[in-house]
Amino acid sequence: MVKLIEINDTQFNALVLKASLPVLVECASPECIICKAMAQRVREAARDYLDQMLFFRLNVNESRRWKDYGVRVIPTLLYFKGGELAARQETFPEIEEIQGQIRVVLGQDAGTGGPVAELKNAMDLEHAAAQFYKYVAANVRNGRAKERFRQLQHQSIAHHEILGRKYKELSGESYQPAEKIVDPGLKPYGFSLLGAMKMAIRLEEKLLAYYKKLAKSRIKPAEKELFKKIIKEEGLHLKAVRQEKAYAQRRELESSLEVPEQSSWLNKVFE
The missing domain is CATH 3.40.30.10 (Glutaredoxin)
Known part of the structure; x- marks a missing residue:
């Protein structure tokens, strides 16, 4: 004692x-x-x-x-x-x-946006990212881009699982996604390949900024190290997506998907 x-x-x-x-x-x-x-x-x-x-x-x-x-x-x-x-x-x-x-x-009171609420927000972002990457991978025709988005999807799922274990440890509950990211209603159209790359960059920039905020606010060394590790991985994700965007622009690679019509869901997620 x-x-x-x-x-x-x-x-x-x-x-x-x-x-x-x-x-x-x-x-x-x-x-x-x-x-x-x-x-x-x-x-x-x-x-x-x-x-x-x-x-x-x-x-x-x-x-x-x-x-x-x-x-x-x-x-x-x-x-x-x-x-x-x-x-x-x-x-x-x-x-x-x-x-x-x-x-x-x-700062651990749920009403003040403490660690539990922050973890929930991070998991919501990763959940939304995984759904978006899965959607694009399933509908884009370019093989290189398809593989890249599959990798991003799996990495978002991996981060989500890591955060989920910590979330359950702190809250005693299993993660339930926020209502605004359940069943986004994505359809097999709505993005050009270049548009998907731009949206992926936006996703990764949002995730990277949020994880940096979490790392800065943590007191426990183990938690700081956890988020520093994720920050490093998110930085690599962002670099990779920017390279793919440059590749798509240079080669003018376009899938059969059309102009963005589904971005309103992601806009709502990031409000």
Whole structure:
């Protein structure tokens, strides 16, 4: 079980305000019986977040920094993120309430677009990409392009499966695609080969930008490495599709498919 490390005013700036992780500080007194019970609740609540948040105790008898944050009663829990006070709890919260506030500070609350919601968005994008690539591969006549889109489809499915395992781990649920990407109604017409290449570039650029955002927002090293790996692969996908576009332009290769009429579905996906 986590031990709340007691800090003093001299350490406060370095350990709390300049910390690389969010911080929970319990403002308490050694003589306070309720504070001891509060510390026990914090230790229980902290077990699942030890690699995402730091946990300290500030002795109000020997410190004055608590006055800077308007602490009126003890125990009070102060939550810091990026050197700023992000939240407080001062009504002897239950373990579940502390965990709920920790998730909000970490950005893991579903209503704030935290990790679960972000993974869901990434999976929706990969789901849409796989459907589009499958559609084009099935209907384009050029053999080189057909093989390229099949490869892209399989790679999107692979990324989707990787994200799906992480999504289930965090949410406890299996992925269900967003309503806007279920049954897009694609028909065996609607794109020239060159138009398909342009749409594929748009897809890969969107995916690459989103994965970079996810990698930047992650705290756990393992998650950062996961998204860095996907970013590298998406970069190769984008490079390959741009090469195919140049090839199609140079050779003026066109399938029998016509001018885009189905792009409205993909536009809706990327709103």
